[in-house]
Amino acid sequence: MSSQTVFLTHLVLGYVPWLLFFGAYIWPRLNAMDHFDVQRAIAVVHSFRVIGLAFLLPGVVGSSLPAGFATFAAYGNLATGVLAMLALLAIRIRPLFWLLVLAFNLVGVADIALDSYHAVQVNLPAVAGELGGMYAFLIIYMPLQMISHLTAFYLLARSQLDAVSSDVGDAAGS
Template structure:
């Protein structure tokens, strides 16, 4: 099999175990939580996206990593992680928290989509080995990030149950 085929298979299959984990373990727990707490948990996961700076760290990625891929992937992740951290710091001011939840999810989703696009355009699947020690990031980490962005948008689009709104309103006071 070619490196591009192996990379593509691993990239696609990276979503399968995360979706199984989500369906089996995470969703049952999240159903017992209000939207605020779920978004807080998602923000906590995304606060680790500073790790994307690894794409511009010499010695971690190979010298053959397409130059147009690394900065976009690194800084898009970094900005998303900072926005998620700011959301977590703003939990006491609910409107500000929700603003940063939307911001990190919009920026983070756009970042992942742009990186998929750039990766394909720059031939990254053919040179996947150039990811070197960062190879696991798109295979294991990115699917979890994308799935949680989709979950976050789904929850943002759904109205909260009345009891959750009353509780959230009472806590904000």
């Protein structure tokens, strides 16, 4: 099997165990939690994205890793991680917390989407060995990042719909 095939297989199948784990253990717990606490937990997961700066470290990644991919991936992860940490620091200022939650999720999804685009543009699967230690980051951590971003957006939308329905119900009862 070619290295390209192995990389793409890892990338796609990396979602399967996370989705199974998420469905069996994480989602039931998150679904029962307060929306604020869920977003706080998701922010903790994303605060570790600062590890993505390692895409810039020679010795962690190979010297032939395309700079167009590495630089953007590193700084996109850094931005997402810092925004997530700021959200955690702002927990006592709820409007700021919610703004930062939205920000780190938007930046995080954009980062993953643009990294995927750049990976295709530079044919990253052909040089997957140049990812070095960051190979595991893409295969293990990136699927969790995307799943948790989508969960955050779903729960943000659901809480907004719940608030609107509550307001409509209150207005109808008046």
